[in-house]
Amino acid sequence: MLSIVVFLQIGAAQDGFFPQSWEGRWAGNLQVFNPDGKVQDVPMQLLIEPRDSAHSWTIIYGHGEEAGRREYLLRPVIPERGLYSIDEQNSIVLDAIYIGGKLYSRFEVAGNLLLSTVELQGDGLHYEIVSGKLEPRNITGGEEREGEEIPEVKSYPVVVRQVAVLMRRG
Numbered sequence: 001m002l003s004i005v006v007f008l009q010i011g012a013a014q015d016g017f018f019p020q021s022w023e024g025r026w027a028g029n030l031q032v033f034n035p036d037g038k039v040q041d042v043p044m045q046l047l048i049e050p051r052d053s054a055h056s057w058t059i060i061y062g063h064g065e066e067a068g069r070r071e072y073l074l075r076p077v078i079p080e081r082g083l084y085s086i087d088e089q090n091s092i093v094l095d096a097i098y099i100g101g102k103l104y105s106r107f108e109v110a111g112n113l114l115l116s117t118v119e120l121q122g123d124g125l126h127y128e129i130v131s132g133k134l135e136p137r138n139i140t141g142g143e144e145r146e147g148e149e150i151p152e153v154k155s156y157p158v159v160v161r162q163v164a165v166l167m168r169r170g
Helices: 002-013
Strands: 024-034 037-050 055-061 068-078 083-087 093-099 102-109 112-121 124-133 138-140 143-145 148-150 153-155 160-168
Touching: 024 124, 037 124, 037 160
Parallel strands: none
Antiparallel strands: 024 037, 024 160, 037 055, 055 068, 068 083, 083 093, 093 102, 102 112, 112 124, 124 160, 138 153, 143 148
16 A cells, blocks of 8 residues: 555656646737637737745736736645645635646636636647536436436537647747
């Protein structure tokens, strides 16, 4: 049993040293899609910098005076288990989990369900958010067939996809 625990701890420690290996200034273009196709293409930056007990996680959309800046903090909760929080510094704190090299955050706001993922692949930081109404589009199952209970399954629509491949700048 001890050898398994040691193996798991070494495996976690060698997992790219998240979030330290992600530190830096990342830039690229964020593309926004809906079912009709691409609806927006906007410059995006993600700045990840160490702080006392957290990492700054600053997202900038656009350029110059038109830029929208959002300053978050990525805080460790139980980092050895991959648990983090994203503190919007306005009373909103989102749960996040780092699993298999990818940071996930799933949350509901204003009747919309969002899934945010960020993953370091090669030289690029892949950023994606998919969202849609929290109201199910389709409900199936929920019956018994040939003595087997079939669970009810709710399908939720995805209506927006935001995606960017960000490259480290300086």
